[in-house]
Amino acid sequence: MKITGRHLVVTAALRHHIESRFERLARYEVMLSHLEVILGVSKLQHRAEVVCTMKGQRIQAKASTREMYATIDQLVDRLGAQIRKYKERQVNYKDLKKRLGRKVTRTALSNEEEELEVIRPVRAVLTLEDA
Numbered sequence: 001m002k003i004t005g006r007h008l009v010v011t012a013a014l015r016h017h018i019e020s021r022f023e024r025l026a027r028y029e030v031m032l033s034h035l036e037v038i039l040g041v042s043k044l045q046h047r048a049e050v051v052c053t054m055k056g057q058r059i060q061a062k063a064s065t066r067e068m069y070a071t072i073d074q075l076v077d078r079l080g081a082q083i084r085k086y087k088e089r090q091v092n093y094k095d096l097k098k099r100l101g102r103k104v105t106r107t108a109l110s111n112e113e114e115e116l117e118v119i120r121p122v123r124a125v126l127t128l129e130d131a
Contacts, residue, residue, distance in 0.1 A: 007041050049062045061079045
């Protein structure tokens with residue numbers, strides 16, 4: 001984890017708070033690599049940004065409030081929401097594949113039991129006079 005401060009000195013307490021908050025993301029059981037946290041101060045606004053890679057996909061989150069610790073908490077919540085969405089998409093895709101696989105086997109069994117007759121409709125061709 002790389003923590004960078006723009007116009008800000010990253011203290012040990014701030015670093016400890018960031019690391020403890022990002023440990024909460026371990027419950028999603030995903031491997032976050034190249035984790036980079038950028039902190040910044042502009043007048044009264046404290047900004048935080050995180051850029052990381054998860055399974056080859058780049059994830060980025062930004063947050064801004066009047067307090068740095070609240071900004072970090074909000075940042076971790078946003079990153080957690082993105083990871084949760086990603087995981088839900090993966091689960092839904094797997095369920096869809098399983099359901100489709102089951103339907104194919106059921107229809108294949110029913111097709112073997114019954115012989116189907118294919119009836120194709122005759123297409124009428126219009127002549128110039130009919131059009």
